Amino acid sequence: xxxxxxxxAAVLFLAGPSLNLALAGDAPFNGIGSGIENLYRLSDARTxxxxxxxxxxxxxxxxxxxxxxxxxxxxELGRGWKVSPSVRIGAKTTSTxxxxxxxxxxxxxxxxxxxxxxxxxxxxxxxWDDETEPSVEVPLGDFFACGxxxxxxxxxxxxxxxxxSAFNCYWQMPFHxxxxxxxxxxxxxxxxxxxxxxxxxxxxxxxxxxxHAQFRRENPLKQTGLYTILDGVAGKGQYVGTYLAWGxxxxxxxxxxxxxxxxxxxxxxxxIAGTGTEDYFCGxxxxxxxxxxxxxxxxxxxxxxxxxxxxxxxxxxxDSQQRFGLYRWHITDPVRFDKNLKVTIQALGWMSxxxxxxxxxxxxxVAFWYQTEPHQPFPKLxxxxxxxxx
Numbered sequence: 001x002x003x004x005x006x007x008x009a010a011v012l013f014l015a016g017p018s019l020n021l022a023l024a025g026d027a028p029f030n031g032i033g034s035g036i037e038n039l040y041r042l043s044d045a046r047t048x049x050x051x052x053x054x055x056x057x058x059x060x061x062x063x064x065x066x067x068x069x070x071x072x073x074x075x076e077l078g079r080g081w082k083v084s085p086s087v088r089i090g091a092k093t094t095s096t097x098x099x100x101x102x103x104x105x106x107x108x109x110x111x112x113x114x115x116x117x118x119x120x121x122x123x124x125x126x127x128w129d130d131e132t133e134p135s136v137e138v139p140l141g142d143f144f145a146c147g148x149x150x151x152x153x154x155x156x157x158x159x160x161x162x163x164x165s166a167f168n169c170y171w172q173m174p175f176h177x178x179x180x181x182x183x184x185x186x187x188x189x190x191x192x193x194x195x196x197x198x199x200x201x202x203x204x205x206x207x208x209x210x211x212h213a214q215f216r217r218e219n220p221l222k223q224t225g226l227y228t229i230l231d232g233v234a235g236k237g238q239y240v241g242t243y244l245a246w247g248x249x250x251x252x253x254x255x256x257x258x259x260x261x262x263x264x265x266x267x268x269x270x271x272i273a274g275t276g277t278e279d280y281f282c283g284x285x286x287x288x289x290x291x292x293x294x295x296x297x298x299x300x301x302x303x304x305x306x307x308x309x310x311x312x313x314x315x316x317x318x319d320s321q322q323r324f325g326l327y328r329w330h331i332t333d334p335v336r337f338d339k340n341l342k343v344t345i346q347a348l349g350w351m352s353x354x355x356x357x358x359x360x361x362x363x364x365x366v367a368f369w370y371q372t373e374p375h376q377p378f379p380k381l382x383x384x385x386x387x388x389x390x
Contacts, residue, residue, distance in 0.1 A: 028043065028044070029041040029042065029043040030043055030044075030045060030202045030203050030204075030205075031043035031044075031045025031105075031200045031202045032045075032105050032172065032174060032200070032202060032204070032205075032208075033172060034107065043202065044202065045104075045200040045201065045202035046059075046200065046201045046202070047198070047199075047200055048100075048104075048198075048199055048200070048201060049062070049196055049197065049198045049199070050097070050098040050100070050196070050197040050199075051195060051196040051197070052065075052068060052069070052084045052085055052086055052087050052194070052195070053065060053082075053083075053084050053085065056099075057098070057100065057197075057199070063079075063080050063083075064079065064080070065079070065083040065084035066079055066083065067083065067084070068083045068084025068085070068086075069084065069085060069086045069087070069088065069192070070082045070083050070084060070085050070086075071083055071084075085194060086192050086193060086194040086195075087192070087193050087195075088190050088191070088192055088193075089183060089185045089190060089191050089192075089193055090185065090190050091185060091187060091188050091189055091190055092185065092186065092187075092188070093184070093185055094182050094183070094184040094185075095182065095183055095184075095185075095193075096180065096181070096182050097111075097181045097182065097183055097193070097195055097197065098179070098180070098181045098197040099178070099179070099180045099181075100175070100178060100179040100180070100199060100201075101177075101178055102177070102178075102201050103175065103176050103177065103201070103202065103203060103204045104174070104175065104179075104199055104200050104201040104202050104204065105172055105173060105174040105175070105199060105200055105202065105204065106172075106173040106175075106179060106197060106198070106199045107170070107172060107173075107198055107199055107200060108168065108169065108170055108196075108197075108198040109167075109168070109169040109181075109195070109196070109197050109198070110166065110167070110168050110169075110195065110196045110198075111140075111167050111193060111194060111195035111196070112164075112165050112166050112167065112193075112194045112195075113140060113165070113167075113191060113192070113193050113194075114165075114191060114192040114193075115191070116149065116150070116151060116165045117149050117150070118149065118187050118191065119139060119140045119141030119142075119146070119149045120139045120141060120142070120147075120149050120387045120388065120389060121139070121185065121186040121187045121384060121387060121388075122139060122140040122141075122183055122184070122185060122186070122187075122191065123137065123138070123139055123140070123183065123184040123186065123381065124136060124137070124138050124139070124140050124143050124181070124182075124183055125137050125181070125182045125183075125184070126173070126179070126180070126181050126211070126213075127178075127179070127180040127181075127182075128173075128175045128176075128178070128179060128210045128211075128373065129175060129176055129177040129178050129373070130177060130178065131373065131374065133375070133377050133378070134378070135210055135211065135212045135213075135373075135375060136211065136212060136213040136214075137213075137214065137215060137378055137381060138213050138214070138215040138366050139215060139387060140167070140183065141167075142215055142243060142245060142364060142366050143167075143169070143213060143215075143366060144159055144161055144167040144168075144169065145159050145161070145243045145307075145309065145325060145327045145366075146161055146167070146310070146325065147243065147244075147245030147310075147325050147364055147366075148245060148310060148312060148323055148325060148389060149389055150310070150312070151163075151164065151165050152300075152309045152310040152325060153302065153309065154302050154307060154309045154327070155302045155303070155304075156302060156303065156304055156305065156306075156307060156327065156329060157170065157304045157305065157329065157331060158170045158171045158241070158329055158331070159171075159327070159329075161309075171211055171240075171368070172211070173210075173211040174204045174205075174208040174209075174210070174211075175204070175210070176204055176208075179199070181197065186384045186387070209236075209237050209238070209370035209371050209372055210370060210371065210372070210373050210375075211368075211370055212237075212367075212368070212369050212370065212371060212375060213366055213367065213368050213369075214230060214366065214367050214378050214379075215364065215365070215366050215381065216228065216229065216230075216364065216365050216367075216379065216382075217362075217363070217364035217365070217382050217386065217387065218362075218363055218364075219247070219362035219363075219364075219386075220249060220360035220361065220362060221347060221359070221360045221361060221363065224347075224358045224359070224360050225257070225346055225347050225348060225358025225359060225360075226344060226345075226346055226347065226358075227344065227345050227346075227347055227363045227365070228342070228343070228344050229242060229244075229259075229343040229344060229345060229365045229367050230341065230342065230343040230365075230367035230369070231342045231343075232342075232376045232379075233337070233340055233341040233342070233369070233371065233375070233376065234339070234340050234375070234376050235339075235340075235371045235372040235373070235374075235375060236337065236338050236339070236371065236372050237336075237337060237341070237369055237370050237371025237372060238330075238334035238335060238336045238337070238369060238370055238371075239261070239330060239334060239335035239336075239337070239341060239343065239367070239368070239369040240329065240330045240331065240334050240368050240369055240370060241327065241328065241329045241330055241331075241366075241367075241368035241369075242259075242280075242327065242328045242343075242365065242366070242367060242368070243325070243326070243327045243365065243366040243368075244324075244325070244326045244327075244345075244363060244364070244365050245323070245324070245325050245363070245364040245365070246323065246324045246325075246326065246361060246362070246363050247321050247322070247323040247324075247361060247362035247363070248321055248322045248323070248324075248359075248361055248362075249321065249359065249360060249361050249362065250349055250357075250359060250361075252349050252350055253286050253349060253350060254277075254347065254348075254349050254359060254361060255276060255277030255278050255286065255348075256276055256277065256346075256348035256349065256350070256356060257276070257277050257345055257346025257347050257348040258273050258274045258275060258276065258277075258280075258345070258346050259273070259274040259277070259280045259343065259344070259345045259346075260272065260273045260274070260343070260344050260345070260346075261273075261335050261341070261342075261343055262341070262342040262343070262344075263335070263337045263340075263341060264337055264338050264339045264340060264341075265339065265340065266342075272335065277326075277345065277346075280328060280345075281306050281307075281308065281326045281327070281328050282303075282305070282306035282328065283301075283306070283308065286298070287299055287301075287308050298311045298324075304329075304331075305328070305329045305331060305332070306327065306328050306329070307326065307327050308324065308325070308326050309325055309327070310323075310324060310325030311323075311324055312324070321362075323362075329368075341369070343367060345363075346358075347359040347360070347361050347363065
């Protein structure tokens with residue numbers, strides 16, 4: 001009998017949370033958090049999608065355009081034949097990509113901008129419910145972990161960047177009343193944007209926090225050897241991801257620095273301190289492997305939770321500095337806070353005699369987290385000239 005009970009307990013554990021909840025009399029599924037483990041569950045959520053072919057996402061109103069960027073190509077076929085696949089966003093203007101009323105969750109965003117080389121000058125902003133200050137304010141490329149305005153393939157769980165320049169986001173973004181997404185074009189020329197926002201209208205749990213993402217950049221670092229990824233966060237929430245676009249100003253290894261999480265009133269010393277930059281991004285020993293010639297080199301990789309998808313190597317001409325793009329998603333290990341949060345990382349290289357060298361590199365970052373609202377206003381976004389990659 002004891003062995004039988006142990007066997008039953010093991011089966012329930014291995015079956016996972018979906019079966020356990022069902023056996024416990026789980027409440028009706030609301031369609032939020034869809035994954036392979038619960039795709040069999042039915043819900044009353046209503047699937048909707050906003051794109052240039054249906055700016056409002058209304059049921060039965062897609063593909064009705066009579067004018068748009070594809071009007072010329074579809075002139076012999078007429079309505080319903082890819083008349084409005086994209087939008088043009090004028091120089092120095094802001095365009096609303098999506099505006100949703102009701103309670104629900106954004107589950108997927110796909111977009112591809114043109115020209116790709118100007119993505120640092122395309123500013124994404126997300127607003128939840130009735131807020132006037134954005135909860136997301138990030139250059140488009142950096143939001144999708146491509147911070148150097150160049151394509152790099154990324155195959156992670158919440159972010160995928162696919163050939164030729166297809167940006168995909170799978171972060172779950174719940175809202176109770178409204179959601180609005182805008183993009184500002186800082187450039188002196190118009191841009192073209194193809195995009196689609198897929199979402200569900202459904203009941204949202206009272207404990208659902210709001211998605212936030214904040215961009216920062218210092219070039220060179222204001223304080224030698226130290227860069228602040230996030231500060232001034234007040235409220236209850238959890239930190240879920242870091243993207244760094246790191247450009248070196250010196251030779252040699254640059255990643256000895258530790259990341260530090262200051263939680264709920266920590267002052268001089270944090271609660272969490274890492275052991276090195278590549279360690280935090282779940283690599284080791286400089287991300288270095290040996291090539292067929294026996295020489296060491298940086299090795300790009302992209303995995304579900306971590307990656308070094310981008311290494312820009314000096315080309316003997318204008319690409320004179322090494323540049324890197326790194327991401328770490330805290331999906332299974334969110335950093336939880338009750339009152340406030342600050343995140344920093346050290347910039348450390350090496351000097352002679354086995355000594356650390358504090359650096360003044362070019363570092364840009366995106367911090368991703370969920371928290372209760374209202375949130376504290378973000379620091380002023382860097383100017384167009386300060387955003388320029390140089």
